[in-house]
Amino acid sequence: MLKEIDHAETLTIRNCNFTAWKKRSMGHLKKLRKLVMENNSIEFSGIELENLLDDAVNLEELEYINNKQTGCRPDVVRDLKKLKKMVVRDISNCADIQENTFNNTALVKLEIAGSNTKNVNVGAFNGLDKLEDLNLERNKLASIPKDVFVPLKSLKTLNLRKNIIEKFCIENLPELQQLEEINLSQNPLTELSLKDVQTIAPKLKIIDVTGTKLTEAQILDLTKSSKVQLKNI
Numbered sequence: 001m002l003k004e005i006d007h008a009e010t011l012t013i014r015n016c017n018f019t020a021w022k023k024r025s026m027g028h029l030k031k032l033r034k035l036v037m038e039n040n041s042i043e044f045s046g047i048e049l050e051n052l053l054d055d056a057v058n059l060e061e062l063e064y065i066n067n068k069q070t071g072c073r074p075d076v077v078r079d080l081k082k083l084k085k086m087v088v089r090d091i092s093n094c095a096d097i098q099e100n101t102f103n104n105t106a107l108v109k110l111e112i113a114g115s116n117t118k119n120v121n122v123g124a125f126n127g128l129d130k131l132e133d134l135n136l137e138r139n140k141l142a143s144i145p146k147d148v149f150v151p152l153k154s155l156k157t158l159n160l161r162k163n164i165i166e167k168f169c170i171e172n173l174p175e176l177q178q179l180e181e182i183n184l185s186q187n188p189l190t191e192l193s194l195k196d197v198q199t200i201a202p203k204l205k206i207i208d209v210t211g212t213k214l215t216e217a218q219i220l221d222l223t224k225s226s227k228v229q230l231k232n233i
Contacts (some may be wrong), residue, residue: 099123
């Protein structure tokens with residue numbers, strides 16, 4: 001079927017049931033730049049997504065949303081050298097983001113949301129020095145190791161909304177010189193420290209704490225002691 005659309009630059013696969021999806025199924029889509037896979041049921045034949053797409057050398061955007069799949073980890077896309085945007089949303093088997101998952105890509109925007117992610121291993125974001133927007137909302141993250149963020153030299157926004165984070169300390173982050181905004185809303189957050197914020201994240205302007213367990217007094221004290229705006233709608 002895909003042989004008939006070998007000149008396609010955008011491909012959307014939605015609401016389909018695939019009983020077998022084999023390696024190199026997309027071998028004819030050399031010009032593909034954007035792939036959307038949404039609300040599908042897919043049986044992969046013992047392959048990783050990186051092998052599924054290893055012929056899509058010009059792929060720039062990938063959206064993998066609410067698919068039910070077996071035999072594949074949809075967060076492994078290393079070596080897609082032109083990939084700039086990746087969205088993985090509402091799937092069930094992304095409990096761990098492993099080392100070098102996105103290595104040798106050109107990602108600027110990365111979203112892994114609503115996918116039961118509990119652990120982000122050190123080295124998971126290796127090679128993502130161009131990444132500006134990282135969205136890990138609606139997962140099961142209680143904490144993230146400091147060294148995880150070290151490669152993210154260009155990071156501007158960090159979205160951790162609706163996880164299970166109770167304590168967040170700026171001093172536990174590496175230096176993120178471009179970071180402008182952190183979203184911690186809808187977490188059971190009871191403690192927030194902004195110590196050394198001007199050294200670690202000098203461009204940080206906004207931290208969203210809407211729907212957390214921080215008291216008004218805590219928020220007021222933090223606002224007075226730093227130049228960061230605490231958003232609490």
